[in-house]
Amino acid sequence: MLSYETLKKVLFKFEPETAHNIAEFSLKFLGNCKILKNHYEKKNFVEDKILEQELFKRVFKNPVGLAAGFDKNATMVKSMKSLGFGFTEIGTVTLMPQDGNAKPRMFRYPEQKSVQNAMGFNNLGAHKVLKNLKKLYPFSIPIGVNIGKNKYTPEEFAISDYKNLIKKLHEYADYLIINISSPNTPNLRDLQNENFIKELFSMAKELTNKPIFLKIAPDMDITQAINLCNVAINEGASGIIANNTTIDYSLVEGCKDFGGLSGECLREKSSLFFKELSFELFGKTTLISVGGINSAQEAYERIKNGASLVQVYSALIFEGPSLAKKINEGLIELLKADGYSNISQAIGANLK
Numbered sequence: 001m002l003s004y005e006t007l008k009k010v011l012f013k014f015e016p017e018t019a020h021n022i023a024e025f026s027l028k029f030l031g032n033c034k035i036l037k038n039h040y041e042k043k044n045f046v047e048d049k050i051l052e053q054e055l056f057k058r059v060f061k062n063p064v065g066l067a068a069g070f071d072k073n074a075t076m077v078k079s080m081k082s083l084g085f086g087f088t089e090i091g092t093v094t095l096m097p098q099d100g101n102a103k104p105r106m107f108r109y110p111e112q113k114s115v116q117n118a119m120g121f122n123n124l125g126a127h128k129v130l131k132n133l134k135k136l137y138p139f140s141i142p143i144g145v146n147i148g149k150n151k152y153t154p155e156e157f158a159i160s161d162y163k164n165l166i167k168k169l170h171e172y173a174d175y176l177i178i179n180i181s182s183p184n185t186p187n188l189r190d191l192q193n194e195n196f197i198k199e200l201f202s203m204a205k206e207l208t209n210k211p212i213f214l215k216i217a218p219d220m221d222i223t224q225a226i227n228l229c230n231v232a233i234n235e236g237a238s239g240i241i242a243n244n245t246t247i248d249y250s251l252v253e254g255c256k257d258f259g260g261l262s263g264e265c266l267r268e269k270s271s272l273f274f275k276e277l278s279f280e281l282f283g284k285t286t287l288i289s290v291g292g293i294n295s296a297q298e299a300y301e302r303i304k305n306g307a308s309l310v311q312v313y314s315a316l317i318f319e320g321p322s323l324a325k326k327i328n329e330g331l332i333e334l335l336k337a338d339g340y341s342n343i344s345q346a347i348g349a350n351l352k
Helices: 004-011 016-032 034-044 126-134 155-172 194-207 222-234 264-281 296-304 314-319 323-337
Strands: 053-055 058-060 064-066 087-093 106-109 114-117 143-147 175-179 212-216 239-242 260-263 286-290 309-312
Touching: 004 016, 016 034, 016 106, 034 323, 064 323, 087 126, 087 175, 114 264, 114 314, 126 143, 126 155, 143 155, 155 175, 155 194, 175 194, 194 212, 194 222, 212 222, 222 239, 222 264, 239 264, 260 264, 260 314, 264 286, 264 296, 264 314, 296 309, 296 323, 309 314, 309 323, 314 323
Parallel strands: 064 087, 064 309, 087 143, 143 175, 175 212, 212 239, 239 286, 286 309
Antiparallel strands: 053 058, 106 114, 114 260
């Protein structure tokens, strides 16, 4: 069997977006081939009661999920369990289809195991994504649907985009995520303000009973971030996802001066940001940590700092399809070593 290190050398000869398209084609094939799908599920999907937890009326067999941005159009969901993920998040989905920003718009930094993207919410639009979701929902692992406004929707009409997206997609999601933290849609981060958050979540809870999360950027002042999260929680948000990509370009020497950085370069910044956020929010809401997670030890640290779930994306590019399995197997060892019989006992252990 071809090792991922060998395969990676081939994939990395292609432009990052082309390599992603190759991966998408392969995973769509895998998801539709029952024999292969079952084989890789048995190989990669870690199922152990010590990792299992129930959150918002859904069972998560393990706490490692795929972050938004990889499967923009819900075309690869059927292969996610074969990659070992306990849940998956699709999107970001916009109301109308859009091509995203000009190419090239994705860049690898292999030495730093990091990625920079300026994709700009390229997706097929809510109508097509809805058709894809209808074919597979409900699925054997929870599905989150990440939503954002179209690039050319004026800021004053942004609330309308989110309203229509929720109405259209909520029945085919286990949870929804409000994305107002991507750096790749002009002025989107301007929506990270108290008035918009209040209006947004007040509106959302009238439209659906499904859990709705707010995803925030790691570049915010921590006091402001805590305040906005509290506003969202008070208005009905079910949880917080921290964090999106960063525009701190000092993290990778020689990187582009646009788009968001993710991967290993973000790990320390993301971990500290999450810890400070969780210190104030843990116990009030469900927290999901994402950003630079590439090992069981890092995932465990986020869990002990208050994360019920963790997500990966960039690390998948560098570590390969066995990443979730390695993290989950490592988590089992770490939990047992600390005398825990279930992951729920470890969540927030550093804060108690």
